[in-house]
Amino acid sequence: MSKVPLTPEGIKDLETNLYALTDAALLAQAQDVYLDFIGWIDSNIELDIDQLKWLSDINDSDPVFISYVSSKTSIAMRNRLPLNLELPPVVPAGSFAAKKQGKWIMEKDAITPVKWDGAGRIIASGQITVELGYNT
Numbered sequence: 001m002s003k004v005p006l007t008p009e010g011i012k013d014l015e016t017n018l019y020a021l022t023d024a025a026l027l028a029q030a031q032d033v034y035l036d037f038i039g040w041i042d043s044n045i046e047l048d049i050d051q052l053k054w055l056s057d058i059n060d061s062d063p064v065f066i067s068y069v070s071s072k073t074s075i076a077m078r079n080r081l082p083l084n085l086e087l088p089p090v091v092p093a094g095s096f097a098a099k100k101q102g103k104w105i106m107e108k109d110a111i112t113p114v115k116w117d118g119a120g121r122i123i124a125s126g127q128i129t130v131e132l133g134y135n136t
Contacts, residue, residue: 003046011085014044019080030077037070075124082127 001017004010018029033040038055059066076083110126
């Protein structure tokens with residue numbers, strides 16, 4: 001798969017590409033997300049150096065959050081649930097937010113594990129939406 005832009009449309013293209021995979025290939029991708037979220041994101045989504053560093057800094061300061069998002073993303077992928085991205089409006093150059101201060105990331109929607117199927121798979125419903133924003 002080729003990298004997609006970090007846009008809502010790009011994430012929908014990624015979802016389409018992922019969900020066109022066989023179950024075995026999709027399971028491998030979901031496992032990669034779970035084991036190396038940042039590496040998988042870097043391999044599949046176009047990020048600049050600052051964006052990748054920001055994501056790595058989150059992992060360095062709060063690895064539990066990255067673990068949480070990677071687990072939920074993996075479960076969403078395994079169940080072919082919708083993947084969504086919400087972005088803030090364009091930030092004016094020279095503003096506080098444009099100086100890369102006060103960025104935030106939030107996982108918004110519920111993924112509900114319905115059952116464990118006994119064959120090593122969590123059956124779930126819902127969707128995952130990640131929202132990125134700036135404190136202004």
